[in-house]
Amino acid sequence: MYNDILKAIVDEIRHDDDNVAKPTRVQLRSNLAYDKLARYLDELENKRMILQSPLFITEKGKDFLQDYDRISNFILEMGIKYLDLPTDEMKRGV
Amino acid sequence: MDTNNKNDLKNYRPMKFVDQMERNKHIILLYDDQKYAYWIIGRYLHNGLAKGESCIFKTADRPEIIEKQLSAEGIDVHSFKKKNLLRIYQVERSDDNKHDILHAFKQRIYEIEESTKGMKPPYRFVGKTVSDIETKDGMKFGILLEKTGHQHFDELNCSLLCYYDISKMEPTRKHEWISSLLRNHHYVIYASEPNRAVAFETVLLEQADNI
Numbered sequence: 037m038y039n040d041i042l043k044a045i046v047d048e049i050r051h052d053d054d055n056v057a058k059p060t061r062v063q064l065r066s067n068l069a070y071d072k073l074a075r076y077l078d079e080l081e082n083k084r085m086i087l088q089s090p091l092f093i094t095e096k097g098k099d100f101l102q103d104y105d106r107i108s109n110f111i112l113e114m115g116i117k118y119l120d121l122p123t124d125e126m127k128r129g130v
Numbered sequence: 131m132d133t134n135n136k137n138d139l140k141n142y143r144p145m146k147f148v149d150q151m152e153r154n155k156h157i158i159l160l161y162d163d164q165k166y167a168y169w170i171i172g173r174y175l176h177n178g179l180a181k182g183e184s185c186i187f188k189t190a191d192r193p194e195i196i197e198k199q200l201s202a203e204g205i206d207v208h209s210f211k212k213k214n215l216l217r218i219y220q221v222e223r224s225d226d227n228k229h230d231i232l233h234a235f236k237q238r239i240y241e242i243e244e245s246t247k248g249m250k251p252p253y254r255f256v257g258k259t260v261s262d263i264e265t266k267d268g269m270k271f272g273i274l275l276e277k278t279g280h281q282h283f284d285e286l287n288c289s290l291l292c293y294y295d296i297s298k299m300e301p302t303r304k305h306e307w308i309s310s311l312l313r314n315h316h317y318v319i320y321a322s323e324p325n326r327a328v329a330f331e332t333v334l335l336e337q338a339d340n341i
Contacts, residue, residue, distance in 0.1 A: 038334070083331070083333065083334070099146070099147075100330070100334075103143065103328055103329075103330065106143065106326065106327075106328035107328055107330055107334070109326065110320050110326070110328050111335070114160075114304075114305060114308045114309075115304075115305030115308070115309075116305065116308060116309045116312060116335065
């Protein structure tokens with residue numbers, strides 16, 4: 037989910053003339069209820085991957101996006117329980 | 131180090147993470163090839179030495195072996211030892227008393243105190259917390275020791291990089307061992323082939339299931 041939200045923010049910034057991501061647009065792209073998205077955004081901000089006013093992705097967030105596939109592969113390869121991955125994907129990896 | 135290796139090292143993905151790690155963190159280095167493990171260890175120590183931190187490599191091996199490895203990673207071992215910024219601290223590993231976690235933990239605290247005598251903080255450690263990773267009992271004990279250490283980590287006032295050769299880890303419950311180890315460290319670095327190597331904060335694995 038982190039990955040989806042960060043990607044949505046990046047896409048929004050890319051398509052916005054002012055280079056700003058609007059939360060409502062990110063909500064549409066990530067297909068989440070607004071209260072849920074708000075909590076994810078708080079969590080991402082706590083992890084210093086985004087800034088919220090205005091909504092922006094940090095260097096750390098960009099690094100995470102860049103490493104996302106590697107992190108996923110590592111988690112699957114090591115068989116680590118990761119709440120963000122679907123159960124069937126976990127089973128395939130174990 | 132030859133030119134090819136230098137280029138590989140420059141592009142090795144976990145290096146940026148190692149360069150940006152915060153102070154006083156408990157780090158786990160998982161590796162399947164010692165060459166990559168030493169790339170990380172070398173960089174971690176190099177960064178500490180560059181900042182004037184006191185670096186201690188705790189080992190059960192002969193210090194000369196470690197010194198040779200660090201020299202191969204471009205660390206001027208002789209000079210930093212002379213400046214009292216680098217110490218290879220030899221420990222005996224009789225594999226502890228596997229039933230007495232408190233004793234083993236106290237022993238680790240004692241080693242930290244002994245190994246840093248005459249040095250100035252901040253301290254940066256490298257070492258194998260768990261010596262026996264090839265048996266279930268060894269892993270169970272080791273994880274308990276890591277857990278105890280992690281719970282008290284703030285009191286230790288140091289950075290600590292624990293390294294594990296996952297190719298030698300007890301295989302029947304390997305996934306469980308690794309998951310438990312990750313839960314008891316702040317950062318994980320996976321030192322593998324350049325296209326697989328990665329590093330991240332373990333807090334990312336604790337994604338809120340209550341959202």
